[in-house]
Amino acid sequence: xxxxxxxxxxxxxxxxxxxLTKLLEEERLVGGLELTRGCHHxxxxxxxxxxxxxxxxxGDVRQVLxxxxxxxxxxxxxxxxxxxxxxxxxxxxxxxxxLIHKRHPSLTYDFTTRVDHILEVRDELRGLYNQGxxxxxxxxxFPKNEVLKQVRKEVxxxxxxxxxxxxxxxxxxxNPTFIMFNPWVGLEDISNFNEFxxxxxxxxxxxxxQYETRLxxxxxxxxxxxxxxxxxxxxxxxxxxxxxxxxxxxxxLFLASVTPVKEGTFKRCCLKC
Numbered sequence: 001x002x003x004x005x006x007x008x009x010x011x012x013x014x015x016x017x018x019x020l021t022k023l024l025e026e027e028r029l030v031g032g033l034e035l036t037r038g039c040h041h042x043x044x045x046x047x048x049x050x051x052x053x054x055x056x057x058x059g060d061v062r063q064v065l066x067x068x069x070x071x072x073x074x075x076x077x078x079x080x081x082x083x084x085x086x087x088x089x090x091x092x093x094x095x096x097x098x099l100i101h102k103r104h105p106s107l108t109y110d111f112t113t114r115v116d117h118i119l120e121v122r123d124e125l126r127g128l129y130n131q132g133x134x135x136x137x138x139x140x141x142f143p144k145n146e147v148l149k150q151v152r153k154e155v156x157x158x159x160x161x162x163x164x165x166x167x168x169x170x171x172x173x174x175n176p177t178f179i180m181f182n183p184w185v186g187l188e189d190i191s192n193f194n195e196f197x198x199x200x201x202x203x204x205x206x207x208x209x210q211y212e213t214r215l216x217x218x219x220x221x222x223x224x225x226x227x228x229x230x231x232x233x234x235x236x237x238x239x240x241x242x243x244x245x246x247x248x249x250x251x252x253l254f255l256a257s258v259t260p261v262k263e264g265t266f267k268r269c270c271l272k273c
Contacts, residue, residue: 080110105132129172
C-alpha cells in the first residue's frame, strides 16, 4: 500500500489554530485528516450535500493509520478529523478512533458531528473523552425552530439544549457554529440569542466569528427552491447570490457586526478550513 505523501507539504507549525488553542486551553501542534468524504444528511444550506447528494466515500482505515503515524513523526500532538460528518459510518468511526488511540495514547482529537448524532451517542461521550476527544464542533444554526425546520436539521431547540448539556457533562468542549443572519430571524430573535447562550452556559465558548456569519446562497443550493428564499430580493454573482433581508434593520446590524480582517490572518467559521 502506498504511504500518504506529506513531505512536500509545509510544516504543521505553518497552520496556526488559535481558536482551537483557546478551546484546548493549551497550544498543541495540530494535524488533520479525514475518515470519510461527503455526508449522508441533506441539510439544505450545506454545500457538501449539494456536491455529494447524500453520498459518502469511505477512506481506507489502514491508510488512515499510516497517515496518522506520519503526522506523529512530523510532531502532531492533536488531530482534527476534517470529515463533514464524523459519524458518516458510526461503528467504523468508533473502531478507527480506538485503533489510533491504542497506537498513540497521548494524542487528542476534535471532530464535527450533528446534534442528532450527539443525542444518539450520548452514552459513549464519556468514553470518547477517555480516548482523547477534547472538542466537538456542531452546527446549531440558530436557536429557533423555524430556522431548524427550513434547513432540514431534523432537530428542535430543545434537542440543541440537550446536546449541549450532554457534551459539557462528558468533559468535552462543544464548539458551536451558527448561521446568525438568515431570512427566518428578526431583530428580536437576534437580541434574544444571548439568552440561549446564558441558558446553555456557552457565553464564553462561542468563536467571535459566529456573531457575523450569514447564510450563503451558492449556485446549486437547494435553498434556491425554498419559498422564503425565492421571495427575497437577490443579486446574482458568478458563483453565488447576495440576498436582502425583508427587514433592512437586520442587514444594517449585519454590516455593523462584520469586523475587518487583520493582516496575516484569515476568518474561519469552524475548525476545519
